[in-house]
Amino acid sequence: MKSSVILLFLLFILSPYSYSFNDDSANSTFWQRLMKEQSYINLQKGILYMQNNRYREASIEFSKAIDKNPDSFAYTMYGASLYWLGEIKGSIEQYDQALKLDEKNSTAWQLRGISEARIGDINSAMDNFLKSLKLDYKRGDINMNIASVYFSLGKVDDSIFYIKQALKYEPSNPLYHYQFGLINFYLERYEEAAENFKKAISIYSNYEEAVLWLALSMEKIGNNEEALKMYMKAISIKPMDFFARYRAAKILLSKGKRADALKQIRESFYLNPNNSEGGVSLFLSYGNSKNESEEKNVSFKNSSISEIYKNLSKTSQDEEINFSLDIAIAQKPNLEEASEGKLKLALKKAALNRKYISRDYVIPAGSKEEREKLIEKYLKEIDSEIMNDSNYDYRVNFSMNTKKVKNKEESPSAVYLPRNIGNEMGLWIYGNSWINIIEDDIENIPQKDDELYDLLYALAYILYGDGEKS
Structure with missing residues (x-):
């Protein structure tokens, strides 16, 4: 029974989209069920703290739970809380303790692999993920992480296989559709990439990264009208996405909408750092x-x-x-x-x-x-x-x-x-970065005697990190 509780809880906290659903009663029922499964008050309190992003307090409660009854579940949760606090090596130590007590704890293997990948040990991470997958092959997140490692190693076919497995078991997870889109974009399959990004957005409408890459895919296909709409939507979600503003300005300028293009460029330079929160x-x-x-x-x-x-x-x-x-x-x-x-x-x-x-x-x-x-x-x-x-x-x-x-x-x-x-x-599959797009742009700057074009590409160089050429 305890293993099922671990799985339910980790699937909840590993998903960044759980908060996008407005069914508070469903969430309440979930936590009530979880509480009934746990007999230790410290674990209960720690889980509630994790739910509310209060990781320091959660780590204290999990530590107390270990003092009272050092079982695999408690060590796993303590390790997870340390990871969220940035204590990566400490999290690995706790997962090791969990696995000493229960070597079939698939969640501990999975989270240990994530921590190993975070510190750059990809081979150890893959070994951990494969052990976790062997114990629980229907976990979408495990398949997703294996896909990430394979992609980083240049094994694109293997990466696609595992991302498809992730989608097979969790077809409603927008992250997996987004990552599949990045792979297809990298492979220059732009129409397929666009469909992946559209699917991700249909599940989570404010997924800004997916909106941005859908816009880029539309540009590659040649549909600048739709691309511009997506860039403007990305900006509405994330006003400080200056790359989206740059791309929108580029399309607007090509359409002769100079005033609108200038507005996006001016917003990108952001000369006044004061913000509405009283800070900068x-x-x-x-x-x-x-x-x-x-x-x-x-x-x-x-x-x-x-x-x-x-x-x-x-x-x-x-x-x-x-x-x-x-x-x-x-x-x-x-x-x-x-x-x-x-x-x-x-x-x-x-x-x-x-x-x-x-x-x-x-x-x-x-x-x-x-x-x-x-x-x-x-x-x-x-x-x-x-x-x-x-x-x-x-x-x-x-x-x-x-x-x-x-x-x-x-x-x-x-x-x-x-x-x-x-x-x-x-782990993320990073098939591309918008920096690659900037690189292509500055290598093909059109020769025009136009101050607005000069300003646009000055912004491109700023985004690229080349202040001198800007």
Whole structure:
């Protein structure tokens, strides 16, 4: 019975879309059933804290539950709470304890694989996922994670097989349709990709990433009217999506709607950082930089990370910081292969070796020392993932919003928050990044004596992280 409770709970917390349904009575019934299955008050309290994103309190309750009765379920839940707090190595230790007590705990194998992948050990992650799948082959999220690993290894056919398995067992999960769309877009199957993205949006209408990639697919098909509609919808969902604004401006300019195009470009430059929350909003983009940098005795391998540290450290102590980092790391094409007349093959291999990292963080209002400690911790995590290798290019996009916090209770207890949209405790298939689209654009800038076009491509270079050319 306990294993069924673990499965039900984890399927609930692993799905970022559960909150999109408005049936509160159904959710209440679920938690009531779950409570009846659990005899330990600390586990009950911990699960409720997890439901409400209060991960620090949840971890304390799960720790107490382990002290009272150290079973596999308690260790698994404790590990999950640590993962959400950004304590990845600690989460792995707890999953190991869970598996010592029950080696058939498929959820512990699955979550252990996610943590291993997060720290970059893909082979160990795959081993964990396959063990989990052997125990519970109908889990869509396990199949999804295996698909992610295979895609990162360039095994596209295997990746497609497992993403189809995920959809077979969870056909109503919008994430899986979105990921299948990214694979088809990468394979230049744009009409199929568009259908995947449409399906994802039909299930979750505010899925901004799916809306954005549907717009890009429509552009590839040649339907600019529909593409523009989707870009505008993406902007309405996420006003600070400056890439969507850039693409919308590009189409508007091509249609002769110069005033509308200028409006989108002007909004993208966002010259006034003050926002409605009484704080500031900021978007920055950086390109390659391997110079070690030091700020206030904090050492980073990459000067771009040092610049981000400076921006975060300058915020007021009474402001909660929400910041996001999107990083694309790309292997440069093999010049020897290219010189042999195999340029397309070299570019394909390089594309498959791309790595995309997305992180969302919250830094609570508090003392200067506490905040700088958290900022340093999470930026060093990112800093370690950026390859300082002449064979790789990278792009770092940083966005930040702050808001005034009236009292300490308003500040969240979790300092690391996974993406609101996406496989929140899993892996993404990153078949593409919008940075690739920008690259194509700046390589084919039309020669026009037009200041508005100059402004448009200045924005493109800013998004790409090349301030000098901008």
